[in-house]
Amino acid sequence: MLLGGVSIKGSYHNINQDFFITQKIENGFVVTLSDGLGSKKTSQIGSKAICESVVEEAVELKQGLADISPSEFIFNVHRRWLEKVLPYTVEECYATLLALVFYSGRLLAVRLGDGFIGFWTSEGVHVLFDKKENYFANETDCLTESCNIDQFEFVEYEVSELNGGVMCSDGIAIGEMNEIDLKSFTKDFVEGYNTMNVDDINKDVESWVKDWQGIDDKTLAYFISEVNNNGTAI
Secondary structure (H helix, E strand, O other): OOOEEEHHHOOOOOOOOOEEEEEEEEEEEEEEEEOOOOOOOOHHHHHHHHHHHHHHHHHHHHHHHHHOHHHHHHHHHHHHHHHHHHHOOHHHEEOEEEEEEEEEOEEEEEEEEEEEEEEEEEEEEEEEOOOOOOOOOOOOOOEEEOHHHHHEEEEEOOOOOEEEEEEEEEOOOOOOOOOOHHHHHHHHHHHHOOOOOHHHHHHHHHHHHHOOOOOOOEEEEEEEOOOOOOOOEO
16 A cells, blocks of 8 residues: 655744645554644644654554454543643644544544545545535534544444545635545546655655745545555455
8 A cells, every 4th residue: 555645834833733644554554633822822733643643653553453442432532632742722622523543454443523534445545625515615513532433434444445525624625625626636646646655746746836826734544555566456
């Protein structure tokens, strides 16, 4: 599996408040991305801490990843996050969360707040994104002092084939940000890069992400099943 991504600082502040990690683990991998809330002065601490918390929880669980419920995983990650942001004030570290954990054929995807996750399995392309049905356009859910599981969107699948996927912070708006546009972008992204190596993918993605419209931080992380010149996954 090819794992990588890029993060470009926006033009309206001096610190990139986005953070992402892509990491292989035993029998799988983790991809996680967070966008620190721009109104919070140390939100970059919060976004980095939640990405580290997701990876650490997955690494320490090992075989436990096969059985843990999504809600328990989320509660554990949130508890780690609260510990990591100290001694900063939690209220100034609010951040969103996108995460995908793949372990021995089990896929767990989690979203809290803006941005989206798209992944392409043998069953088709699936997306998690904020539909803004109950909020104004500038409102979003985020990590806070308490963990309200009802604010999280999460799915789990038993996957026989995973072609790949992508996750983006809200600085990268895809079309009308509807299900059709996000599914199309996910499939096109995976198909467009599955014969390249990580360094070349990152270089190419950075070339168009840095010119993406908007002043916000722009972060994209991906996971792609590598395909050889004969079109066969390797």
